[in-house]
Amino acid sequence: MAKKQKNTRPKARLPRGFVDRSADDIRATDKMIAAIRQVFELYGFDPLETPAFEYTDALGKYLPDADRPNAGVFSLTDDDDQWMSLRYDLTAPLARHVAQNINDIQLPHRTYRAGYVFRNEKPGPGRFRQFMQFDADTIGAPNVSADAEMCMMMADTMEQLGIERGDYIVRVNNRKVLEGVLEAAGLAGDDHAGTRLSVLRSIDKLDKFGIDGVRQLLGAGRKDESGDVTEGAGLDKGQIDQVIAYVETGDVDGNEGVAELATIEQLVRAAGYGADRIKIDPSVVRGLEYYTGPVYECELLFDVTNEKGETVQFGSVAGGGRYDGLVKRFTGQQVPATGFSIGVSRLMTALKNLGRLDASHVKPPVLVCVMDRDIQSVTRYQAMVQELRAAGIRSELFQGNPKDFGKQLKYADRRGCAVAVIEGADEHAAGEIQIKDLIEGAKMAAQIESREEWTEARAAQVSVPRDHLVTTVRDVLSRHEG
RNA sequence: GCCGCCUUAGCUCAGUUGGUUAGAGCGCCGGAUUGUGGAUCCGGAGGUCCCCUGUUCAAACCAGGGAGGCGGUACCA
CATH class of the missing domain: 3.30.930.10 (Bira Bifunctional Protein; Domain 2)
Known part of the structure; x- marks a missing residue:
């Protein structure tokens, strides 16, 4: 049965000559x-x-000898049988x-x-x-x-x-x-x-x-x-x-x-x-x-x-x-x-x-990670995102499956995020948060060979009081400006 | 439309005088590592070999037809 289903799956493809835009x-x-x-x-x-759409005759593309629009245009008939064309x-x-x-x-x-x-x-x-x-x-x-x-x-x-x-x-x-x-x-x-x-x-x-x-x-x-x-x-x-x-x-x-x-x-x-x-x-x-x-x-x-x-x-x-x-x-x-x-x-x-179009002015967002998954914690993370946004900093809460924390940082890395915000139970108890500089961290990674060392290092990461969230994030971001 | 080249895993490609279970690299997923990205190691999933017909004991491979892609050219308001 599964095989049969497979044959009926449509092929994901674009009509020729059309493109998706990034x-x-x-x-x-x-x-x-x-x-x-x-x-x-x-x-x-x-x-x-x-x-x-226009009526085809308004575009001037009727063949004199056929009741059919000329080649070169995309055409269809309306429900009153009139020819329309893109x-x-x-x-x-x-x-x-x-x-x-x-x-x-x-x-x-x-x-x-x-x-x-x-x-x-x-x-x-x-x-x-x-x-x-x-x-x-x-x-x-x-x-x-x-x-x-x-x-x-x-x-x-x-x-x-x-x-x-x-x-x-x-x-x-x-x-x-x-x-x-x-x-x-x-x-x-x-x-x-x-x-x-x-x-x-x-x-x-x-x-x-x-x-x-x-x-x-x-x-x-x-x-x-x-x-x-x-x-x-x-x-x-x-x-x-x-x-x-x-x-x-x-x-x-x-x-x-x-x-x-x-x-x-x-x-x-x-x-x-x-x-x-x-x-x-x-x-x-x-x-x-x-x-x-x-x-x-x-x-x-x-x-x-x-x-x-x-x-x-x-x-x-x-x-x-x-x-x-x-x-x-x-x-x-x-x-x-x-x-x-x-x-x-x-x-x-x-x-x-030619590289004359600086295509991406838009910086990737700051990622607020989900460390603890209980509703109380999530509301705190959500509040951090709101605070950052209110300060005009593009940011997002991790919305994938949060059970693997490593995945969240991997996501941030692939997205090109400059900053990740981390608050686990320990930090919360101390009234602190971790601000991780992912760009600096990537540079440090090149120097480290063993897995253990890399994990221990918690590269380019600082612990700051919770209410320093916006100022610290802003500092890190400005460090990577230009 | 016409001419040429191409089509094997998600991607880039190998493969065969026609011969068992079709391969690699990259990517993906899982594990080493249930609180930290990269590198490394181990494992895994993933294929109508573009489609149809024919030749053959046997076709991813040969023949014919078709489709799709790329490039050139024609047309281009």
């Missing part, structure tokens, strides 16, 4: 969010929260919110929001199916000064997060410029729509594969490490040279986008942001779906290593752009908007691996 990660995330929020608030943005970014839900409340919203509308988004796709190193984004957007802002502001705010945010100047770069481009290049290469018109997509994707791969890689992708194709072939855009040599020349110089004649970029550059330079922080970069492409003008992204310039010590390609940690058509989908009126999104989870990985 105490350290949560605290680090909270800290990052607080830093980002501080910058956004300072710039005059207000918070907004939208739900994790949001895959924070921009589409914002557009829905603005369209829905357009009469009550004072434009320009400046908002920010943090939240988890979900993507139903193959996870990769550092890429998950649930991750956090932190967005800022200005809705109803037709001029590129709003885009320039976004770039500057991105830079400020990086510095607020502790990333030093020179360790990040905000790169800016313009969709209109890219379209101009494609036109100049003879790729205008509906016939070449597919090719245009391929070309843009190829340009986007510059930082990953370099100029030669981009050339291959623009032409016949490229082979990856496993030997798999990526089909190329199939341009001829003249067209490839034309595109590569643009990527290298950023030149396109008489293009509206070029003028916009010049304005952005002028604005940010006037505000004191040099090319070491914000620069025009012709290889920036961003998402292909809805951007209509300036696009920008922020990249980290230092090496990030993974657990195995290998340097990893990190890519951009934030990105955004102008999306003038997104609200129009709902209302029919043009509502120009621009905004960007920070990949909080990714950025945290980078900062953590």
